[in-house]
Amino acid sequence: MQQSSRNSMSVIKTIIEKSTLKQEVYHKTLDVFNLFKKESEEFVGLNKSRMKKSPYPVLFEYSDRSVFEFQLKFGSDILIFFMHSNVFEIPRDHLVMKSSYIRENKTRSYCGIIHIFNFLADSFKYNRTNDIGYCIGRIFVNRENHYFTEGKREIGLLYNNFTGNILDQKAIRMIIHSSVLYTVNFDLLTPPFENIKEVSVAEMQTTLDSMSISTGKRLGFRFQADVE
Numbered sequence: 001m002q003q004s005s006r007n008s009m010s011v012i013k014t015i016i017e018k019s020t021l022k023q024e025v026y027h028k029t030l031d032v033f034n035l036f037k038k039e040s041e042e043f044v045g046l047n048k049s050r051m052k053k054s055p056y057p058v059l060f061e062y063s064d065r066s067v068f069e070f071q072l073k074f075g076s077d078i079l080i081f082f083m084h085s086n087v088f089e090i091p092r093d094h095l096v097m098k099s100s101y102i103r104e105n106k107t108r109s110y111c112g113i114i115h116i117f118n119f120l121a122d123s124f125k126y127n128r129t130n131d132i133g134y135c136i137g138r139i140f141v142n143r144e145n146h147y148f149t150e151g152k153r154e155i156g157l158l159y160n161n162f163t164g165n166i167l168d169q170k171a172i173r174m175i176i177h178s179s180v181l182y183t184v185n186f187d188l189l190t191p192p193f194e195n196i197k198e199v200s201v202a203e204m205q206t207t208l209d210s211m212s213i214s215t216g217k218r219l220g221f222r223f224q225a226d227v228e
Contacts, residue, residue, distance in 0.1 A: 021107050022087040024143040029112025030067075032141050032167050033083040036114065037064060039172050040072045040081070043180075047074070059121075072176070073121055077183050080117040080133075087112055090140065096148060101163035111140040116151070118183050136182060139175065141167055149175065153182055 044062040051057045061073040072079040090097055090109045102109050116137040123131035137151025140162075148162040149155055155178050159165060 021110055021143065025087045025110050025112050025141070026085075028143050028145060029083060029087075029114065029141045032112075032139075032145070032147075032172070033068070033081070033114055035169060035172050036081055036176070037070050039169065039176055040070060043173075043176060044072065044074075072180075074180060075184070076121050078119045078121050078124065079136075079179055079183060080119065082115045082117065084113045084115070096160075096162040099163050101146070108142050108144060108146065111142050114139040114141070116155070116179050118186065136186070137175075137179060139167075147171070151182075152186075155179055155182055 041062045041064075044060045047058075047060045051060065058075050059073060061071075063071040063073070065071060068083045068085060070081050072081070087110055090102075090111060096102060097109060115135055116139075117133050118136050119133035120131060122128065123133070135151075137149055137155035139147055139149050139159075141147045145167050146162055147159070147165050147167040149159040155175070159171070159175060165171065
């Protein structure tokens with residue numbers, strides 16, 4: 001009976017500790033995500049003011065979609081920031097798991113994740129449901145507010161020091177600027193001719209905007225191979 005009681009208490013203790021840890025990570029990530037919202041809204045407000053004097057205004061727009069999602073629109077692009085509601089443990093074979101920071105305290109490997117997706121603004125404007133978007137980066141945040149990123153070019157290269165990086169207001173602003181810069185330089189290329197040479201009468205009658213021909217940046221090429 002005593003052994004059974006000890007086992008039961010051990011299980012309960014583990015459940016409480018793990019649940020408490022995940023709640024800490026979740027709330028820390030949510031706090032960070034709200035800072036991303038605030039910085040993105042300020043980014044839009046600042047650039048809207050700058051555009052007032054421009055002869056060729058560029059659209060800047062912020063949209064708070066839900067607790068876990070917001071959109072940042074600029075020019076012909078949209079960035080969608082999405083926070084996952086669950087908490088994840090970094091895989092054992094990931095490079096950051098070899099750091100002394102994680103080895104000293106394994107609970108530091110539990111993170112919330114914020115994804116950054118890039119879509120064409122016209123895909124939503126014209127309801128082109130077959131168009132393609134890309135995940136250009138994701139941000140991992142632990143309960144101590146340490147973070148690292150995975151992503152394309154500077155998004156993944158500049159912010160990968162999990163041991164030393166603290167996700168404060170300055171870091172959030174830099175991540176947003178890097179994401180916008182990458183998106184602006186990530187150009188739309190014409191799709192391969194073979195992909196569009198056949199069009200049905202029904203597709204033609206429903207106008208080009210709602211045809212099943214997908215539009216996306218670098219369509220026809222493997223996005224994973226874009227290492228420029």
